[in-house]
Amino acid sequence: MNTTSQCSLDNYLVLPEHSCDARIREAREILGEQCVVLGHHYQRDEVIQFSDYQGDSWRLSELASQARGRYIVFCGVHFMAESADILARPDQKVVLPDMNAGCSMADMAEISQVEDAWEQFVRLGLTSDEGKGITPLTYMNSAAAVKAFVGERGGAVCTSSNARAAMEWGFARNRKLFFLPDQHLGRNTGYGMGIPLEEMVVWDPYLPQGGQTAEALRAAKVILWKGHCSVHMRFLPEDVDRMRQRYPGIQVIVHPECRWEVCQKADDTGSTDKLRRLVTEAPAGTKFAIGTEIHLVNRLAKQHPDKTIMTLNDCGCLCTTMYRISPQHLAWSLENLVEGNVVNQIKVRPAVKRWARVALDRMLQIKG
Numbered sequence: 075m076n077t078t079s080q081c082s083l084d085n086y087l088v089l090p091e092h093s094c095d096a097r098i099r100e101a102r103e104i105l106g107e108q109c110v111v112l113g114h115h116y117q118r119d120e121v122i123q124f125s126d127y128q129g130d131s132w133r134l135s136e137l138a139s140q141a142r143g144r145y146i147v148f149c150g151v152h153f154m155a156e157s158a159d160i161l162a163r164p165d166q167k168v169v170l171p172d173m174n175a176g177c178s179m180a181d182m183a184e185i186s187q188v189e190d191a192w193e194q195f196v197r198l199g200l201t202s203d204e205g206k207g208i209t210p211l212t213y214m215n216s217a218a219a220v221k222a223f224v225g226e227r228g229g230a231v232c233t234s235s236n237a238r239a240a241m242e243w244g245f246a247r248n249r250k251l252f253f254l255p256d257q258h259l260g261r262n263t264g265y266g267m268g269i270p271l272e273e274m275v276v277w278d279p280y281l282p283q284g285g286q287t288a289e290a291l292r293a294a295k296v297i298l299w300k301g302h303c304s305v306h307m308r309f310l311p312e313d314v315d316r317m318r319q320r321y322p323g324i325q326v327i328v329h330p331e332c333r334w335e336v337c338q339k340a341d342d343t344g345s346t347d348k349l350r351r352l353v354t355e356a357p358a359g360t361k362f363a364i365g366t367e368i369h370l371v372n373r374l375a376k377q378h379p380d381k382t383i384m385t386l387n388d389c390g391c392l393c394t395t396m397y398r399i400s401p402q403h404l405a406w407s408l409e410n411l412v413e414g415n416v417v418n419q420i421k422v423r424p425a426v427k428r429w430a431r432v433a434l435d436r437m438l439q440i441k442g
């Protein structure tokens with residue numbers, strides 16, 4: 075086995091990408107069933123080819139909760155690896171090959187800001203601290219501390235696969251929801267359930283009282299956190315018009331992290347798993363313009379040569395943090411595991427784990 079004695083990351087970062095393939099395969103073979111590699115759909119091909127399972131964040135959390143091996147190597151971003159650690163057995167260890175693989179959306183909701191918003195809701199008499207009055211829901215794309223906050227106050231985590239079911243679940247408990255951190259997923263889902271836009275207000279953590287009057291907060295059915303995905307925000311309504319003009323009959327399908335105006339113009343919206351299904355089930359010859367991360371779009375185009383598959387906007391809709399997981403990082407993590415060193419382990423603090431687990435378990439029970 076061609077490992078360095080210290081397995082230092084610097085020695086790997088200088089390797090040409092293709093030279094890592096054989097090393098990754100060899101390490102995987104040695105580790106065998108001790109290790110499972112999970113890959114999010116937005117990972118690049120050079121990395122995802124080594125994953126045992128691929129999926130969206132919903133599917134990957136289910137897989138993490140069922141994984142048998144001692145090591146779960148998560149090719150995704152930080153909040154996903156945190157969730158895997160929360161759902162994993164105590165003897166399992168979760169590894170994120172590059173600690174810098176974060177998510178700008180998750181970073182838009184810091185726990186201190188969320189606590190501060192909630193305190194203001196309590197002061198205004200909208201809810202009790204325990205959540206009698208407002209059901210808090212957080213998208214999977216949030217820090218473990220935010221998931222724990224929600225779990226402790228009677229709320230749940232959701233993904234783009236089960237956001238509607240989670241909102242229905244939340245409304246069965248209270249007449250008002252607090253949806254974190256993606257305003258677009260919250261708005262698109264709420265609107266799809268028949269909630270008028272005026273009944274969904276945006277809470278801006280950088281403005282006094284979130285930038286809202288007490289009356290507006292009282293009247294709202296959904297209070298949306300002011301967060302977004304910088305990748306999906308790039309898709310614009312004009313992109314839909316342009317593609318339809320250029321390719322009459324084209325199917326426009328987009329992720330619900332896109333703006334409301336884009337989702338309204340699209341033929342369908344859905345999680346990455348749903349977008350894949352729509353493409354797979356379409357008859358040969360169908361043309362698609364897809365509004366989601368470019369690696370998934372390019373992979374679908376390769377897998378379905380009998381269909382025309384394009385990105386809705388080719389101006390760099392790439393998730394740069396997902397892209398950080400490289401073959402070099404994967405080889406480094408796996409060869410270290412072979413040597414008995416667990417590098418880049420993601421460990422959520424026990425106090426946070428307890429309530430985040432409650433919120434994640436609720437998510438797994440709320441089917442999409």
Ligand code: SF4
Pocket residue numbers: 116151176177178179180215303304305306367393394395396
């Ligand atoms: S695509 Fe957007 S939401 Fe998903 S990990 Fe990247 S920045 Fe975060």
